[in-house]
Amino acid sequence: MSITVHGVHSIDHYALLVPSLSEASRFFTSFGLDVRETGGNLELRAADNHVWAKILPGKRKALAYLSFNCFDDDYLALRRQVEASGARFEEGDGNGFWFRDPDGNLVQVKVGGKFMPDAKRLQPSTPTAADHRGVGPRDSVPQIRPRRLSHVLLFSPDVLRAVAFYERALGLKLSDHSQDIIAFVHARHGCDHHLVAFCKSSAKGFHHAAWEVDDVDQVGNGAAQMAAAGYNQGWGTGRHCLGSNYFHYVRDPWGSFCEYSAEMDFISAGTEWPAGDFAPENSLYLWGPEVPDYFTLNTESDPH
Numbered sequence: 001m002s003i004t005v006h007g008v009h010s011i012d013h014y015a016l017l018v019p020s021l022s023e024a025s026r027f028f029t030s031f032g033l034d035v036r037e038t039g040g041n042l043e044l045r046a047a048d049n050h051v052w053a054k055i056l057p058g059k060r061k062a063l064a065y066l067s068f069n070c071f072d073d074d075y076l077a078l079r080r081q082v083e084a085s086g087a088r089f090e091e092g093d094g095n096g097f098w099f100r101d102p103d104g105n106l107v108q109v110k111v112g113g114k115f116m117p118d119a120k121r122l123q124p125s126t127p128t129a130a131d132h133r134g135v136g137p138r139d140s141v142p143q144i145r146p147r148r149l150s151h152v153l154l155f156s157p158d159v160l161r162a163v164a165f166y167e168r169a170l171g172l173k174l175s176d177h178s179q180d181i182i183a184f185v186h187a188r189h190g191c192d193h194h195l196v197a198f199c200k201s202s203a204k205g206f207h208h209a210a211w212e213v214d215d216v217d218q219v220g221n222g223a224a225q226m227a228a229a230g231y232n233q234g235w236g237t238g239r240h241c242l243g244s245n246y247f248h249y250v251r252d253p254w255g256s257f258c259e260y261s262a263e264m265d266f267i268s269a270g271t272e273w274p275a276g277d278f279a280p281e282n283s284l285y286l287w288g289p290e291v292p293d294y295f296t297l298n299t300e301s302d303p304h
């Protein structure tokens, strides 16, 4: 058995097909992203000014493609790993190489910037001293603007096959999983607990993108910001078990989600994370409201 030593280091961006760009613009702007129209598509920038997502017009919501970045030194070896995995290559746009994963998702790998940080950002905790107010009035809360993309979660008809492929072909590593229900993988060059996650379903599909904010207070303020804009559905606020992040998921107009995420576990370059297989009741959340039925619905597996 060969051991893969070459891996992608970051998601460059994801591209989503949606039936209404104007609805998308309103949703993602309300979420705190900088939305710009260009060439008939939308580009989503976080506070770091990187384009993390492209929103393209389509008949139904679906992942158009997922783009990963790697270091120059790893590029040719990664291409060989993908070839050896038996993946079907696609023509693409001439930038990097393009292929289909076993679920049929279109994937791009190219040489590009490492947008995943090298180290965990430790939020300084500043307790309020006596005789001072801990918070100001509601209308003094600044707009929540996510710092960067953290991860994407995809539905998969075969979670363990997807993990095996991304390990072998793209050099990602298993972080943790719960049986064949959900699994999380990270990049080996210093990465959040998950860069990509897979959740069992009858078909492939895009479940959510997660965006990093500073702390649990920003997660809660983000949820309030979206509720004020009319986006009340979702799940949270709570704290995940696997990944340890505080979360709040807001349902988008097409039944998938955008997540505010804070303080996720971080796996440093060269560190072996003790990947575990956790029982379902120990994998999803420590605390938070009950999971709504629509949270695990794959709207792409049921045409309507």
Ligand SMILES: [Fe+2]
Residues within 6 Å of the ligand: 151, 153, 208, 209, 210, 259
């Ligand atoms: Fe997430």
